Structures are given as structure tokens and as C-alpha cells.
Amino acid sequence: MQESVREAFRNDGAVLMKGCLDAAQLAQCREAYDWAVEHPGPNASRMFHGTEQQSHVDNANPLAKPRLDAMVPALPFGRLFADLWGSRHVWYFAEEIFLKAGGRGARTAWHQDTAYLPWAGDHWANAWISFQALPKANSLEIIRGSRHGTQYDGATFANPDDPTEPLHGGGELPRLPDIDAELARDPDAYDVLSWATEPGDVVVLHPRALHGGAHVDAACPERHTLVLRFFGDDATFRPLPEENKHFARNGVLFVEEMAKLNAGDPFRSPVFRQLV
Numbered sequence: 001m002q003e004s005v006r007e008a009f010r011n012d013g014a015v016l017m018k019g020c021l022d023a024a025q026l027a028q029c030r031e032a033y034d035w036a037v038e039h040p041g042p043n044a045s046r047m048f049h050g051t052e053q054q055s056h057v058d059n060a061n062p063l064a065k066p067r068l069d070a071m072v073p074a075l076p077f078g079r080l081f082a083d084l085w086g087s088r089h090v091w092y093f094a095e096e097i098f099l100k101a102g103g104r105g106a107r108t109a110w111h112q113d114t115a116y117l118p119w120a121g122d123h124w125a126n127a128w129i130s131f132q133a134l135p136k137a138n139s140l141e142i143i144r145g146s147r148h149g150t151q152y153d154g155a156t157f158a159n160p161d162d163p164t165e166p167l168h169g170g171g172e173l174p175r176l177p178d179i180d181a182e183l184a185r186d187p188d189a190y191d192v193l194s195w196a197t198e199p200g201d202v203v204v205l206h207p208r209a210l211h212g213g214a215h216v217d218a219a220c221p222e223r224h225t226l227v228l229r230f231f232g233d234d235a236t237f238r239p240l241p242e243e244n245k246h247f248a249r250n251g252v253l254f255v256e257e258m259a260k261l262n263a264g265d266p267f268r269s270p271v272f273r274q275l276v
Contacts (some may be wrong), residue, residue, distance in 0.1 A: 001080075001083045005084070006084055006086075009084055009125075009204065009206070010122075011145060011148075012144045013143075013146060013147035013148075013205060013206045014142040014144075014193055014203060014206070014211075015204050016195040016197070016201060016202075016204075017080070017202045017203075017204055019200050019201065020076065020127075020200065020201060020202040021075065021076070021129065021202065022200065023200070025074070025075055025076070026129075026131070026200050028071055028075070029075070029129055029131075029226050032064070032068055032071055032095075033226045035067065036058060036064045036097050036226075037058075037097060039061070039063050039064065040056070040058055041058055041059075041061030041062055041063050042062070043058060043059045043061065043252070043253075044056065044058040044059075044097075054100070054102045054104075055099060055101070056097060056098070057096070057097065058096065059094070059095075059097075059253065060094035060095065060254070061097070068092075068228075069273045073275055075228075077090070077228065077230055077275065078275030079276065081123075081125055081232060081276075082232070084125070085232045085233075085234070087232030087233045088232075088276070089233055089276055090231075090232050090276040091230065091231050091268075091273065091275065092229075092275055093230060093231055093272055094229055094253065095226060095229070096126075096226075097227075098214075098223065098225040098226075098227070100214075100215070100223045101221065101222045101223075102216070102221065102222075103217055103222075104217070106160075106215055107180070107213050107215040108212045108214055108215075109155045109157055109164075109212055110143075110155070110163065110176060110179045110180070110210050110212035111152075111154055111155050111157075111176070111211070112151065112208050112210055112211075113126070113208070114151060114208045115151070115152060115153055115168070116154050116167070116240075116252075117251050117253065118237055118239055118240050118249070118250050118251050118258055119207060119208075119231070119236075119237075119238060119267065120235075120237070120238035120264075121231075121235040121236045122234045123231055123232030123234040123235045124206055124229075124231050124235055125204050125205065125206060125207075125230050125231075126204070126205050126207055126227050127204055127227065127228045127229075127230065128202060128203040128204070129202055129225065129226045129227070130201075130223060130224065130225045131199055131224045131225070131226075132199070132222060132224065133197065133198050133199065134196060134214075135219065135220055136194050136195060136196040137219075138215060138217070139194050139195055139196060139197055139213070140203055140211055140212075140213060141194045141211060141212055141213035142193040142194070142205055142209050142211045143190050143191065143193075143210040144192070145191070147208040147209040149210075151173060152173055152175065152176045152210075153166040153168050153172075153173035153175055154166070154168065154176075155167060155176055163178065163180065164176040164177070164178050167244060167247070168241040168243050169244065172241040172243070179212075207229070230275075231267055231272075233266075236264050236266060236267055237250075237261035237263060237264065237266075237267050238264075254271060257269040
């Protein structure tokens with residue numbers, strides 16, 4: 001791996017890995033994705049228009065875990081992230097599933113995953129795998145360098161009139177800025193990273209980076225995306241605020257395992273598959 005790629009990830013918070021997955025690996029990911037959509041877990045949310053599915057989002061589906069734990073070692077991510085981070089070890093955390101269809105899926109509100117998950121440290125990454133060719137306008141967007149900036153509160157994703165409605169509240173974390181509104185007033189207000197992608201390309205981002213977008217429209221009517229999450233040696237537990245009664249200090253995923261960790265503890269548990 002070129003040092004410029006490592007530097008871009010460290011500084012910008014995201015990089016595009018062209019042709020990261022070969023046809024066989026991409027087919028494995030697609031099979032796992034299709035199975036997960038057909039077998040939603042307890043964290044899934046779905047929307048239909050008539051009989052046609054318009055959207056599907058799922059996160060760390062326990063039904064899919066055995067099949068994903070078995071698949072991930074056959075993919076190149078263990079060595080890739082060890083090289084990208086300079087980490088001796090790499091663990092697989094879990095997946096997230098996105099389906100937008102029908103040509104009218106709205107933009108995903110700007111957010112940082114670390115407002116929802118109790119994560120700190122440099123050695124975290126989401127591997128964003130889309131199965132369609134995506135124009136830049138319909139791809140994931142990342143605010144360059146934001147992984148090193150403010151940790152904001154999360155968005156509830158529940159108020160279409162306010163994309164910054166606080167998830168936790170209470171003031172421990174500052175409220176998200178309305179990035180889309182600011183960009184509408186001034187297109188140079190933020191340095192936005194985005195790439196056109198082809199099947200087999202992988203967008204790698206640090207989960208503390210502000211990211212969002214990736215809508216569908218008439219020009220790009222469908223987007224099916226599998227996100228795989230990984231961590232390395234420099235990954236620690238950071239308790240979340242506790243003002244939201246639906247969120248514990250340890251988040252809502254792998255709750256029992258996270259309850260055993262204290263602030264600053266290495267992020268470890270036998271439940272996570274070690275790859276390297």
C-alpha cells in the first residue's frame with residue numbers, strides 16, 4: 001500500500017480503494033447481503049410502497065452473524081486494515097445493510113457513527129461496498145478531516161424538518177450543524193469528499209468522520225450497500241451519554257459485552273472475529 005493512501009485516511013478520514021474486491025469476493029458479499037435483507041434482525045427498519053420495498057436498514061443482525069463471521073476472513077480486509085493502520089491485529093465488528101429503491105430515497109442525514117457506538121481510537125474503519133455503479137452525486141459523502149474535529153451529538157433520523165434533532169440531548173455533546181443548509185448557502189462551507197464507484201470498489205471511512213448523502217433518484221434509482229466494520233489495536237471503549245432512555249452508556253449493539261468495559265479499555269471481546 002502506498003504511504004499516500006495511509007496519509008489520506010489518517011488526515012481526510014476516508015479513501016477509495018479501487019478494485020478492492022474481485023468478482024468472486026463481490027459475489028460472496030452479494031449473497032450475504034441478499035440473505036440479510038430476506039432475514040431481517042431486531043434492529044431492522046423497512047419501508048414499502050405498495051408491495052415494492054423502498055428501503056431497508058439493518059445493523060448487527062444476530063441471525064446473519066455466523067454467516068458473516070465465516071465469510072469475512074475470505075475477504076482482503078484483515079491484511080488491508082493492518083497495513084492501512086499499522087496495526088498488529090484486526091478484528092471484525094459487525095455489518096450494516098442499506099437498501100434504497102424506487103428512485104426516490106432521500107439523502108441520509110449527516111452524522112458520525114461514534115455518536116451511536118461507544119468507540120474511540122484511530123484503528124476503526126467502515127468498508128462501504130455498493131453493488132451498483134454509483135455516480136459521484138449518489139455516493140456516500142464525507143467531510144474531509146472531520147474525524148479529527150468535534151464529536152457531535154447524533155441525529156434522531158426521525159424528524160424530516162430537522163436533520164440535526166439531537167439523539168442524546170443534555171448538552172454533553174454539541175448539536176450537529178445543519179451541513180446541507182450551510183452548503184446550500186455556501187458550496188465552499190465544507191470540504192466534501194465523494195467518489196463515483198464501480199462494483200468491487202470499496203469506500204473506507206473512519207466512523208468518527210461526518211458522513212451522509214447517498215440518495216437515489218431517477219438517474220440512480222437503486223442502491224444496495226453492505227457495510228463491514230473493523231477495528232485494530234488502537235481501539236478503545238468510550239461510553240456514550242446516558243440522557244436518552246433508549247441508549248445505555250454502551251450503546252444498543254452487543255450490549256452485554258460492552259457493559260463489561262470501562263472508559264479507555266481496549267475494545268476487545270471474544271464475540272468479535274479476529275482476522276489478523
